Amino acid sequence: MLLQTHNFDEVIETLINNAQSFSFNLKDLPDAFEYTANLNPNHKSIRSHQTFKPIFDELDAKKNSCLYWFELDDDINCKTLIDLLNTSRLSLAEKERIVPVANKNCDSNVLYVGIRRRGYTQKWKLSNISGRMIQHLGYYAKGSTQGLQLAYWAAEAGLDIKLNVVQFEEDFPNAYLEAFEKIMAYKLKPLCGKH
Template sequence: MKNHCLYWFEIEDKEKRDTLIELLNNYRENKNNEGYRNVPAKALKAYEGSQSNVIYVGIRTGKGEKTKQKHSNIAGRINQHLGYYGTDATQGLQLSSYASGLDINLTLKVFEFSNLRDDYLKLLEKAVARHFKPHCGRH
């Protein structure tokens, strides 16, 4: 994908959602463990107790014509969320670090926008996050 992307992860099963969020929160609290990978911040106070099935909302900036890399590298970003990126310090859901034994089905939704100005991308992310009230990430 060449252009700006907006994406989110959602889970249908509410019990598994709660288990996943609990695992994420427990993982976040153990930052001093060897091999710790950076994960998204807890959700905003306004979203606490959300019954949303959306776990995380994110964006990936498109690179456009002016750079050597002419794509948004959305696949690389998703790789970070899955937890298979080579650098521990890159923030993402890091699912393989704390949820690898959990039998869950996550749905990833990605929307690519052509001709969307850069300054609108973050506004769009905030509006979508406000609508979905994700369980992690600062929006």
Template structure:
């Protein structure tokens, strides 16, 4: 097989993976969905328990802690009005980054995604440590905790949802897929391909 054929085969495989993980009609044994409402997000206060112990998210983190391998995930909002409200709040929060206590959020999406009507807010990946890690929480659990906004370090980038959406009535769905025996470099390629498919509202893919 020559290089051209290999390249075409590789591209076909990436396309097939994107199609598989984004097909909502398939019940994936390697993925799960969790919907939460921002009214259950308390504002971050230094010293309070992280999201792992919050009643509204116990089921979420129990599931995430069982996912030890590489993961792809995204946050989406089906209701257009709620989506636009959250994006507006996120953009305003980003612009006020000189305020005391500002927590780092993702950059605006690439210019070729501007005007996107996608329901997807953010697409990301998290490398895993395998089944035998001794960490209290899995890598993907830690990453989602950062997105909810409860991680103790302000400079660690995440959606930081509790900093600007706490108490509001916005339904957000998190979708997570786990891959086994996948190289780190391939995970990044899949992330970029899925981002091209969804055209999320923030994050530089």
């Protein structure tokens, strides 16, 4: 059997049409030194922040594997954001905050595409996808865990951004999840990340 491009396009369209979207403005990201991932009594939790609590409530309900991507309204805003990230890379490295690698993609409104395996931590009532978003937003204590680290560099952009999440019903093997990620990245051409 010969696979044709339209087969992959159908898969991508199905994934896009089944995504749950969460929008926020980057200026609403609170200071990364004030907020953390958990309920440490010395810090406020990003999971209980007024803007982000509804997002984390929904994400914590997603216990299966997920495909996700961050997108902006248009290519111009996404280029503005990736330029800001690229000029912040040195200062982020000095703060020991690891961000996705630069790539050669251009003319896209998608910043990043990723996957997260299923899982849930009962102690924190935290799903794996919630944990991953904490890293991307920049509130995970360990900056050595790669993520967008948005709170450290993106708030000044003041742009609206959308997180799209597709939760898979089946428990796919890692190879399948990675294939979905690569197909989606090929189509959406995220402006950062290795694909």
